[in-house]
Amino acid sequence: MTLGYRIRFYLLAVFLLGGISVILFRLFVVQIDRYEEFSAKVPGTSEVKVRIPGVRGLIRDRKGKVLVENIARYEMQFNLKEILDNYNFVIKEENSEIRRKNKTRSTNVALKETPLTFFEYVDGSGIKRKRKEKDMVTIVSESVLPYLARLGLYKEFHSGDLQRHWRTHGGLVSYTYRDDLTFEEYALAAEHSLDIPGVSVMARPMRNYIYGALASHMLGFVRQPDIKKVPAEERRQWNYYVPDDFGGDGIEETMNSSLRGRPGQRVMLRDEKGRIVDSKDKFGKVLGELSYDEAKPGSDVWLTIDLRYQYIVENALRKVGRGAAVVVAPTTYQRGNDGEQDTVYAGDILAMASVPSYDPNKFIPSISEEDWNAYLNNDNDPLINRALKDHAPGSTFKIPVALSGMLSGIENKSYECAGGARYGPKVFMKCWALSKGYTHGNISARGAIKTSCNGFFYRYGNASGINNILKVSSSMGLGKSSGIPLNNEDSGFIPNPNWKRSQGLGGWGDADTALVSIGQGATEATPLQMAMVAATTSNGGDYYKPRLIHKTVDLSVEKLSPSKLMHRLTEIGIPEEKIEICKSGMWDVVNELKGTAKRARSEVVELSGKTGTAQTGRKRPEGGNETNAWFISFAPYDKPKLAVCVMVENAKSGGGVCAPIAKRIIDEITLLEDYNKDLALSKVEESEGNFDFVELVSFDDDPTDGIVSDSDGDDGTSVAATPAPDPNNSSRKPLLMPTVKKAPDTRGSVKSKTVKKRIGILERRRRGR
Secondary structure (H helix, E strand, O other), rough: HHHHHHHHHHHHHHHHHHHHHHHHHHHHHHHHHHHHHHHHOOOEEEEEEEEOEEEOEEEEOOOOOOOEEEEEEEEEEOOHHHHHHHHHHHHHHHHHHHHHHHOOOOOOOOOOOOOOEEEEOOOOOOOEEEEEEEEEHHHHHHHHHHHHHHOOOOOOOOOOHHHHHHHOOOOOOOOOEEEEEOHHHHHHHHHHHHHOOOEEEEEEEEEOOEEEOOOOHHHHHHOOOOHHHHHHHHHHHEEEEOOOEEEEEEHHHOOOOOOOOOOOEEEEEEEEOOOOOOOEOOOOOOOEEEEOOOOOEEEEEEEEEOOHHHHHHHHOOOOOOOEEEEEEEEOOOEEEEEOOOOOEEOEEEEEEEEEEEOHHHOOOOOEEEHHHHHHHOOOOOOOOOOOHOOOOOOHHHHHHHHHHHHHOOOOOOOEEOOOOOEOOOOOEOOHHHHHHHOOOOOEEEHHHHHOOHHHHHHHHHHOOOHHHHHHHHOOOOOOOOOOOOOOOOOOOOOOHHHHHOOOOOOOOHHHHHHHHHHHHHHHOHHHHHHHHHHHHHHHEEEEEEEEEEEEEOOOOEEEEOOOOOOHHHHHHHHOOHHHHHHHHHHHHHHHHOOOOOOOHHHOOOOEEEEEEEEEEEEEEOOOOOEEEEEEEEOOOOOOOOOOEEEEEEOEOEEEHHHHHHHHHHHHHHHHHOOOOOOOOOOOOOOEEEOOOOOOOOOOOOOHHOOOOOHHHHOOOOOOOOOOOHHHHOOOOOOOOOOOOOOOOOOOOOOOOHHHHHHHHHHHHHHOOO
């Protein structure tokens, strides 16, 4: 080898060795010396935390009978990521076949592509932009729905919801295609689900209101999850937050924090490319599932109501189109003849019903647009709980007025009925008896309660004074909401001089006090409040805070909500012997010859009460002023266990309409307890309501229903009409929208011929294999 070649060889070797040394040095720097720096920049595996919704607790009556339960809801779900992967695999095979055939074709057939779509969004600067994304509606319609149609499981859907779900959750949270599978459909789908990649069926807990429309205004309903209502801090605990169903109204809403289940957690593995590892081994175990913590149920909520009492009240109230009834406990007592003792606390709400009503099962899991619009367009307002809505209480308000006179020591003073009273040259306020051709003469408080004499109470109320009326009313819970855990409770209202001046209506006069004294004008109270008036009067003057929640039970831990005494009439200057005058007057109303509620006289229990009828300011279609009828009552007389208020809209009189209903309720409850009678319970259908004028209520099996005479009579038409309610003064909150299931849109309404055509293609492909 010549010297020249040798030198060139050495130079090449040196060059190669130098280059390799530089590379090795660089590798040392990157792999060893600066390993931490560069490894941090390389994406690796990570954990993904998925929240699992908890199971809601049950709602029970005071004895533990289940009113609201969780049952299996059979759903069909789409794993959109798996469907997309399978779709891509299929078109990849199809494209391979197209390429092979294109080699022998004169004109090439275009290859298939994954369908795309665009959606508009507004970026952070407020500019509208378009973004490209996979068209999952087309993919699902082509690859999944034809198979479902062949099995008879296809149903039209809202395509916009499906596409939004893909945009929001990708493949981690399955899309619920159907939530209304029957068990037979569920079994069929489970049998064939392995034939349809990405389609699965599962059973999830779903609310079931066992007795239909019974107590619907108390129980409320739940609606489907809404991620927007979850606080940001809570959402940040999970990478993917699957929210809970939440209460939409009633106890379901106000006690949501107790009923809501404790969430579980699923931790999944995410690979270096950001994909969730969801493949399964031969035993069906998800390989990427790092841990799974099961969700826990929420607390059971026990109400103070008795399911049997509620059933009795609901059925009795079905005699009318629009009204409410409330049963409360005036005293604390023990009950139970079957060996099971139950303590009933003073102030317990034992039943509360309102008609018309609705079936909360229609809201589960979502209410159809048709059903929702039917409720909204029903002029009878079936969604309103009339037991918590205020109205002019009419002559039932004479009980607080009678008690207020006892603060002034005038309870034994007699006043002349005189057919009414004159206030100024133009105002003559009549007593109802005058329209029937007579007057009540000179009577005392007890006699005026029995005959519901307006003329007496005009004078008696003014002698007592508006301040005493306000003082007693407040001590009996009037003019303020009770605070029970139900939304949309009206507070009621007792007019006063300050209010009148603030309204620009001038100074307060005797005519104003007279109008308040008979429970008309701007005076308003709810049936619940008036039931508490009856309870407070019957127990000797103790006003207890109404109680609807008996206790909550979380696993083995019970939290009892105790009864709470709020006011005592004896402490403001009305001794029990004076309160007895009111009680005696209420006994006379039912049991004396000239009482206004003889149709409430009972052969089962000693019943006492007070009638009332008040104008509403509206006209009846057939002519005349529309009136609401009232009846408050309690029984037995000496040791009262039940206080009841019944209110019926567009009714003639409290004695002819409400008293028989209250009697029916009290009689049946008393017989139930005294003889430990068994009551067959069934699902209660919703009441649509009506605007019919109710002149008389009777029950075919009640022998006292034939007792009717002119003295049943305060019909509320003897004074000026109550002003129509001002909607601007309402305390009602806006109606919460339930989860309304959208009707199928155009893209979600796949025509049967399209589905059949696609099925044909699939069948030919299957045979070709």
